[in-house]
Structures are given as structure tokens and as C-alpha cells.
Amino acid sequence: MNIILAEIKKSYKILLAYPVEIAFWIFSPLLWAVPLIFQGKALVGSLSSENFGAVTGTPDFIPYVLIGAIISTYMASSVWSMGFAMRDETYYGTLEHILSAPVKPVYILLGKALFNSLLATTYVIIQLSICVLIFGLQITIHKIVPIVFFLILLIAGLYGIGFAAAGLTLLVKEAHGLLHLFEYVLFLFSPIRYPVEINPITKAVSIFIPLTYALIALRGLLLNIRFDFWKNSCILIGIDIIIIPLGLYIFNWVDRHTRQKGTLAEY
Amino acid sequence: MRGTEGTEKRGTEMRGTETLKGKILHYLRAINAENIKEWKIELKYKPDFIRQFFEPFVYLLPYFLYGFALLGSRNSEHLKSLTGISDIFAFIFVGYLIMGFLNTACWAMGASLRKEQWYGTLETIFVAPVPRWVYVAGMALHSTLHQGLIMLIEAVVVVFIFKIFFNISGLFYSLILLLLMISTLYGLGILVAGLTIGLKQWWVISEAVSTLITIITPIAYPLAILPLFLQKIALFLPTTYGVMGIRHFLLGEHLTISVPAIFVRIAVMLIIWIGFGLMIFLIMDRYGRKKGALSLY
Numbered sequence: 090m091n092i093i094l095a096e097i098k099k100s101y102k103i104l105l106a107y108p109v110e111i112a113f114w115i116f117s118p119l120l121w122a123v124p125l126i127f128q129g130k131a132l133v134g135s136l137s138s139e140n141f142g143a144v145t146g147t148p149d150f151i152p153y154v155l156i157g158a159i160i161s162t163y164m165a166s167s168v169w170s171m172g173f174a175m176r177d178e179t180y181y182g183t184l185e186h187i188l189s190a191p192v193k194p195v196y197i198l199l200g201k202a203l204f205n206s207l208l209a210t211t212y213v214i215i216q217l218s219i220c221v222l223i224f225g226l227q228i229t230i231h232k233i234v235p236i237v238f239f240l241i242l243l244i245a246g247l248y249g250i251g252f253a254a255a256g257l258t259l260l261v262k263e264a265h266g267l268l269h270l271f272e273y274v275l276f277l278f279s280p281i282r283y284p285v286e287i288n289p290i291t292k293a294v295s296i297f298i299p300l301t302y303a304l305i306a307l308r309g310l311l312l313n314i315r316f317d318f319w320k321n322s323c324i325l326i327g328i329d330i331i332i333i334p335l336g337l338y339i340f341n342w343v344d345r346h347t348r349q350k351g352t353l354a355e356y
Numbered sequence: 357m358r359g360t361e362g363t364e365k366r367g368t369e370m371r372g373t374e375t376l377k378g379k380i381l382h383y384l385r386a387i388n389a390e391n392i393k394e395w396k397i398e399l400k401y402k403p404d405f406i407r408q409f410f411e412p413f414v415y416l417l418p419y420f421l422y423g424f425a426l427l428g429s430r431n432s433e434h435l436k437s438l439t440g441i442s443d444i445f446a447f448i449f450v451g452y453l454i455m456g457f458l459n460t461a462c463w464a465m466g467a468s469l470r471k472e473q474w475y476g477t478l479e480t481i482f483v484a485p486v487p488r489w490v491y492v493a494g495m496a497l498h499s500t501l502h503q504g505l506i507m508l509i510e511a512v513v514v515v516f517i518f519k520i521f522f523n524i525s526g527l528f529y530s531l532i533l534l535l536l537m538i539s540t541l542y543g544l545g546i547l548v549a550g551l552t553i554g555l556k557q558w559w560v561i562s563e564a565v566s567t568l569i570t571i572i573t574p575i576a577y578p579l580a581i582l583p584l585f586l587q588k589i590a591l592f593l594p595t596t597y598g599v600m601g602i603r604h605f606l607l608g609e610h611l612t613i614s615v616p617a618i619f620v621r622i623a624v625m626l627i628i629w630i631g632f633g634l635m636i637f638l639i640m641d642r643y644g645r646k647k648g649a650l651s652l653y
Contacts, residue, residue: 117563127571128419129426132432133426261403265407269411276414277414277417282418283425291421
């Protein structure tokens, strides 16, 4: 516990050294949604579309894309922050120091995951508040519990992917390509920006991504769209049960492998 | 005496010409060396190099699919009434394709110095006997070639798969406009590269600048859709004229600004943006040295 807390404290101090990053992560996801709002207005001529309603359950595309944008904060956090968790230590020249500390590396990783999930949740809360105040998004109190429930399931699944990403960056070093690949799959095949049902290929691939079920559930709760609560919960729990141990296994395996090969300190 | 003076004068002139010619050649060699160095580094990480050719499709397809979900088809009557173009795929694709160069300016050029810092070679490069702008020009050359290749492949694939038809006669003017727009954007790239010296976290600057420009530039929607204040800001961006002008030449988009005005404005912007970018770069360079922030993380 002390190790995890120390890691959180350290990450927090590093974050405070780059305050522009905080503002960036609060506003950027919302700004990324703005072109989609303008595009919708240009194509349809109004702020709702019957066709869109037939596919998604809501004709109002603005709240749809805003929720997708907000939840994508977790995607960015799990892929980029976790993916670069160890690579950043290489850049800082501190990787060998932390890995030679008398603790299991997985605890350091858990500390980073916990810090990133707390940080992402703070960003999401601020973004939701902005949407409530500016865009009139309505969140009723009794829905907060199920929303938090689905968010926890989503975070767990995404950080399982994050563990694997953190490990693999130790192996492939120049991690941009690999992390982009993770991001591409999540970005293109989950309903962040558009309903994946519109295309048979995206629909088929989206079945394997936890973000899909979380977004269906969260949009359902926030926009009053009908969805199967138990089905989405069970699938997310099932994915989490597989992904988290798999991600940790990959991290541990890569950690061992790079130590044996002596490639840990390589650029 | 007069003869000797004349010979000396001619000698000085020749030496001056040789020095200038030598200097230019020296700079060109340095620019090319920087370009080749970047290619070598990129080719060293092959998966990442290949990945960059897929990236445009990943970001383009959601725009297509989102538009399709809104309309139930690829044609929009409302878009036609605003721009004269009903095919949403063609409209979005041309805008998006051109904007690839914005990412080059912001990301590739912005990251250039920060990457050298990570590699531990920034100081080594900065003590080379060439002015700083030569290094930046090398990055610009490399970025143009690399992004041009990505764009070409993207254009061929998308046009073939989605059967998008262009007005071929507009290609010449489109390329001129594209060239002007790219050159202007490199002013932005130089500026971002300069800011990273002082502000370090280059990607935040790059992402913030490119996000704001992406919103204001009429990529997937016409200018008229933007709120009035954003429409006015858009008129100061080269990407607005680049996207609108090229879409006009290739797809016949109705323009609210005349074609000559587009060329004049983008040419003026070219001078201002490059001048401003260089100025900020030099200021930040001096600031970095004075404060000793060059090697700081």
C-alpha cells in the first residue's frame, strides 16, 4: 500500500510540473466533439436526425457525441498514460532506479494505474459538469450509482489493456506505434464518435471491446435510451475477469524477459 | 594602379559570390542531411513507419460513418443547398486530406526539438555550424515528403474504394494552393518548435493548436455553419482558404470569397506566418540559452 501511495504521490508531483496538461485533458475531449456537432448541423440542417434516432435510440446527436467524447478520456488515459508509464521513466532516466527498488514492479504499475484512473475520473466529472451547465445535459441523482458502477467496470477493463500496453512498451521501446494501434482499435471499433451498428465490420469487432458495452449503458442511463442492464453488466464483468489477469501476466512476462535479455535500459 | 584596384575589386566580388554560393550549398547540404537523418530514424522503427500510413483512415472513417448514420445515405440535400455539393464523402474527404499537413506542421515539426532532447542530441545539433532555421527547414522538407507520400496513398485508396470523382481540370490550381497553404503552415510548425524550447511539453501545444484549427477550419462542414465569431477567426487561417479553394477547384464548392482573393490572402499569410514563426523561434532559442533551459526536461 505504501508503494502504491508513494507512486501516486510521485505521479501527482510530476503532473503539477506540467500544469498545461491538466487544462488540456479537461477541455480537449469536449473540443474533439465540436466538429461532429457542426458536421451534423451541416448535413442534417437541424440538431436532431430521424435516421440517427433509428440507429442509436436518440435523434439528438449532440449529447450522443459529447458522452462518447467524455468517456474517451478513459480510453486516452488507459492507452497513453499507462502505455507510457514505463517508457516515460526511460526518458527521465529513472527506469532502472525504480525497477531495482526492493518491490515488485507490478505494485509500481498498480500505483500508476490508480493515479491515472483517479485523474481521469476527475477530468470526467469536470467535463460532465461543463456539459450539464452549458449543454443542458441532465443527470438525475438516482442514476449516479449505476453510472459509477459501469464506470468502475469500464476502468477495470481498460486498465487491463493499459497493463499490457505498459509491458509491451518495455519490449518494443518506441511505443508510439503500438499505442496508436491500441487507440485505433478502440477509437474505430467502439461507439465513441458514431454508432458502430451502421457498418457490419465495425459492429462485429466492437463486440470484443469493453468500451462498447460501457458506452451503451452510460448513454442509456444518461439519455434514457433503452438497454439491457444485466446483459451489459455481465459482459463487462466477464471481459474484466479475462483482461486484467491477462494484462498483468503480459506485463510480468515482459518485465522478466527484458531483464533476462538485458534490454531494459535500451532506447 | 587603376588596373590593380579593378583586379582586387573583381577578386572581392568573385570571393563574395563564391562565399554566398558556398554558403547556400552548405545550407542545402545541411537541410538534406536533416531530411535523410529523419528518414533513417523513422525507418529504424518499421512498425511505426507503416502505422503512419493507416492513421488517416482511422480518423477519416468515423467522419464518414457518422455522416452516414445521420443521413442514412451519402448524400445531403442540406449540404447541397449550402455548398453545391451533395456527396458528403467527397466533401469531407477533400477537407480531411488537406488537413493532414496541419498535423505535419504541428506534430512532426513541433516534436522535432523535443525528440532531439530525448535522444540526447539537442545540444550537439545546436552547436553545428549552421543557423537554427536550417535545421527547421530540414524538418520541413522531410515532413513534406513524408506527409505527401501518406496523402497520395490515402487519396488513391479512398478514391478507389468510395468512388469519389474530381474535376481533373482543377488539379493544377489546387496544387498551387496546396503548396501555398503548406508553406504557410510551416510558419506554424516553426512557431510550435520554438515554443517547445521554453514550454517543454510540446505535444500539449501541438494538440491544442491543431485541435483549435481543426474546429475552425471548414473540413467537414461549410464556413457558414460556424458561429459568426469563429467565421471571422477562420479568415485568418491558411487552412480555411486551402480547404475551401481546393474543394472549389476539385468538387465545385460555391465560394463566398473570390478565387483571386483566396490566392492573395494566402500569399500575405505566408509572409506573416513564416515571419512570425521564425521570430518566435529565435526569441525562444535565445530565451532557452539565456535561462539555461535548453537541456532541461
